[in-house]
Amino acid sequence: MLDEPLLSLASVDKYFRIGSRRLHAVRNVSFTLSRGQTLGVVGESGSGKSTLGRCAIGLLTPESGRIQFDGVDIHQLTKRALRQKRKDMQIIFQDPIAALNLRTTVGQNIEDPLIVHRLGNRSERSRRVFELLDSVGLDRAHAEAFPYELSGGQQQRVMIARALSVRPKLVVCDEVLSALDMSVQAQIMLLLQDLQKEHHLSYVFISHSLSAVGYLSDFIAVMYLGQVVEYGPTETLLDRPRHPYTVTLFQSVLEIPDSKAHRSTLETLKGEIPSPLQLRVGCAFSSRCPWAQEICRLQPPAMTELGEGHQVACHFTE
């Protein structure tokens, strides 16, 4: 049973109704995530990555498809059973101030999930809070502070401690770095990595930052307009991206060049991500793809396996 993936999604679809129209936020997404590994989900705003993360842990119910977590189909569970299962799957959001209870102390915030899931008595719980503060690099004295008294990086550490309080198997990290300063982002990345090793955690790491995703992930899924257009092991994807969107997205990352002569030419994709309310018949990326042909506008490309788990949805994978 241990070889079985912790999380697997098969052909997951999710719509939102907007008036009489339908916003197709996640389209036919499949992937598996093994225990102790990280799946990075990268894409621009509106690509459906957060919706995917919420579907994966049962916060949203998909229209169709199957989500298997730790051996059970989470959307077949009763409400009560799902709530119990939630102990094993936690989520950390982008904005700690919106997610933490500002009227109670940091300690209380971290203790709350333990009370909800009836874990331990009062003294065991407070011991656990101190243990968690230690493990995320905060002072025990911070337990008495209120969330708004801490810096952004410290608040995000509280979020991590709260998510880990119930000893989950899976943590969805939804843009957890975006509100932080660069030096603090790196601290949180290292912390997430250490905690993963220590507790054998699996992460779904959702981010628009390719650099962060490249650092933390074992596998990467690149999303565009609700679909995974390319998926594969991190090294393969970074060294040999095959989908035109992945290629141009990687080129758009402004890294520090080796010298002035090696600076970016600032060439990138034209246009912006089209509205998900009016999807095309063919490949969703065809409107911006510099290499698009007739077939791309008429027929959606199927996901093709290129070997070693590298998959790409493009008519021209050669």
Next chain:
Amino acid sequence: MTMILEVNDLHVQFNRPEGTVHAVNGVTFQVQAGEWIGVLGESGSGKSVSLLSILKLLGDSANIPQGQARFAEHDLLTMSERKLRRLRGKDIGIIFQNLANGLDPLMRIGQQVIEPMLEHNICTKREAKRRAIALLAEMGLSDPESQFNRYPFELSGGMRQRVMMAVALACNPKLLIADEPTTALDTTVSVQVLSTLREACERRNMTTIMVTHDLGVAANVCDRVLVMYGGMIMEDAEIDGFIKHPAHPYTLGLKASIFSLKHRDIPLKPIAGSAKTWWLKPLGCPFAERCPFAIEKCWKVHPDMVKLSEQHEVACHRSQEMSTLVG
């Protein structure tokens, strides 16, 4: 080369009920005409405050106890508000960071581009409309005639940023101040916007000061970078020197905090701790408490700028030994 902006020993403080925040603590720099300067720093480093304060854009809570700022022949800090209004938007264009607040939500976007031209009596209404459409097209808005009558909420973030750029450039300013122009944008859109902005500035031979927290953005577009921390300039370097020989421990720390997709074998080494609010003026070097190389002197004595080469200065007591310390 002619000097267009000269800021000398600028101090800015905010009076809060809890006390005084020392946001800018002695900033000195010069900007030559035609340069593209990047002001780089993390939140609270004073990078935006030092630029917005000299244009008196920070309201009454910001207090400038000390310093001078000269723009061309004008002394900005002693000027009357009436005269300053004639400079802002005309000779000095500003692109604000906040996409939501930078534009008037109740005014059609075309009108917002026309407004500064009429306010500063640059041309007739009809001419202003013609120029606005040309400007929106230059900024990359497709079909500007029909977009002209739209409201900001009808546009995407990237398009709103382009409108804001058109407003800032409407009067052909000599100096453009861009406060985090790409921070809220997606990766590909942010590169598009930078490219449009750079072309527009080159075409006009405009001097640009861009505030950014993104090392990659600064390194790829600026001619010179000022690195700020704790309301002070830590390093002032021409871009090649900045890329190849960063000298301040803070700059080095920032570089080591970013994971490079090209050089994935280089381990991530974040700076310890986080930036703080300065309720007291920093006594020595503001970076001392996070600096791995800090010695006793760093806590006590404010480091002066040391010249490393013709176009590279650093404020660090240990700048001479830094190359051996880093190894």
